[in-house]
Amino acid sequence: MPGLLLRTLRGELSGERPIWLMRQAGRYLPEYRALRAQKGGFLPLVYDSEAAAEITLQPIRRFGFDGAILFSDILIVPYAMGQDLEFLVGEGPHLSPRLADTALDALHAVPARLAPIYDTVKLVRAQLPADKTMLGFAGSPWTVATYMVNGEGSRDQHETRAMAYRDPAQFQAIIDAIVTVTVDYLAGQILAGAEAVQLFDSWAGSLAPAEFERWVIAPNAAIVAALHRRFPEVPVIGFPKGAGEKLPAYARETGVDAVGIDETIDPLWAARTLPDGLPVQGNLDPLLLLAGGGELERQALRVLDAFADRPHVFNLGHGIGQTTPVENVGHLLSVVRNWRPS
Numbered sequence: 001m002p003g004l005l006l007r008t009l010r011g012e013l014s015g016e017r018p019i020w021l022m023r024q025a026g027r028y029l030p031e032y033r034a035l036r037a038q039k040g041g042f043l044p045l046v047y048d049s050e051a052a053a054e055i056t057l058q059p060i061r062r063f064g065f066d067g068a069i070l071f072s073d074i075l076i077v078p079y080a081m082g083q084d085l086e087f088l089v090g091e092g093p094h095l096s097p098r099l100a101d102t103a104l105d106a107l108h109a110v111p112a113r114l115a116p117i118y119d120t121v122k123l124v125r126a127q128l129p130a131d132k133t134m135l136g137f138a139g140s141p142w143t144v145a146t147y148m149v150n151g152e153g154s155r156d157q158h159e160t161r162a163m164a165y166r167d168p169a170q171f172q173a174i175i176d177a178i179v180t181v182t183v184d185y186l187a188g189q190i191l192a193g194a195e196a197v198q199l200f201d202s203w204a205g206s207l208a209p210a211e212f213e214r215w216v217i218a219p220n221a222a223i224v225a226a227l228h229r230r231f232p233e234v235p236v237i238g239f240p241k242g243a244g245e246k247l248p249a250y251a252r253e254t255g256v257d258a259v260g261i262d263e264t265i266d267p268l269w270a271a272r273t274l275p276d277g278l279p280v281q282g283n284l285d286p287l288l289l290l291a292g293g294g295e296l297e298r299q300a301l302r303v304l305d306a307f308a309d310r311p312h313v314f315n316l317g318h319g320i321g322q323t324t325p326v327e328n329v330g331h332l333l334s335v336v337r338n339w340r341p342s
């Protein structure tokens with residue numbers, strides 16, 4: 001029988017709520033920090049499949065989350081498309097050459113860079129308890145494109161937004177290429193053992209409504225449709241961070257099986273406005289988890305109560321912070337596990 005998380009993502013409503021947390025395998029865990037110190041930087045960890053599998057499984061062993069999220073990074077796709085990728089201490093990821101300066105067709109794809117990620121999925125799936133769900137993921141095309149064009153993260157995605165306005169045909173070609181690789185990448189994860197996948201659109205909130213339709217909804221819909229044709233039983237979660245009032249249109253038009261919502265969304269509003277029966281994932285503020293105490297419990301219960309009448313996966317509104325106390329995570333798990341609809 002599928003685990004609680006997978007059943008919920010497929011639309012089953014029950015009295016229990018599955019829980020996993022974005023970035024649950026990461027720097028807040030002492031066992032992760034110990035392994036990283038032993039192995040070196042972030043990218044070497046991602047490409048050491050045994051180490052990446054161990055990191056993916058660490059929060060499952062410690063907390064018993066319902067889902068194990070693959071330890072990797074959204075920039076593996078541009079790396080496979082031919083950009084060089086490095087993570088600099090204190091500066092974050094850098095891609096080169098930037099597509100602001102170099103044509104897309106000047107890149108030379110290296111699809112073999114995806115293979116170790118599939119090996120990680122296989123290793124995790126082989127060790128994962130049967131009642132836990134293996135989650136794969138990729139970045140959504142708009143968010144991935146912002147890094148490919150600019151070469152690094154940016155506050156408002158200025159350079160990428162300007163390119164999309166100035167030369168929409170050129171930018172469409174970049175988006176289309178990312179869609180193609182992302183479909184293949186997620187299909188590879190599914191064939192390796194991923195039971196559900198998530199599309200992260202971390203910078204969806206930087207776009208005006210018409211651009212949101214073109215650069216967020218349309219490419220995500222293309223990915224979802226392609227995956228549904230090949231893997232109709234595998235749920236796709238869409239997470240358009242910052243979508244705000246555009247969230248219902250995203251949920252309707254992309255065809256995602258579940259929608260993740262960030263901490264800026266009122267859960268009561270989301271429960272009223274999202275399509276009936278659509279599973280929702282979210283949306284506790286990660287800073288509440290860091291702060292802990294009574295307010296953490298009150299706000300977690302508010303999220304749970306808001307989605308009592310629809311399938312709901314408890315999660316944060318974004319990734320868990322690296323300074324989050326481990327004991328606060330345990331407290332949150334207790335709150336979610338003990339909640340029942342009234």
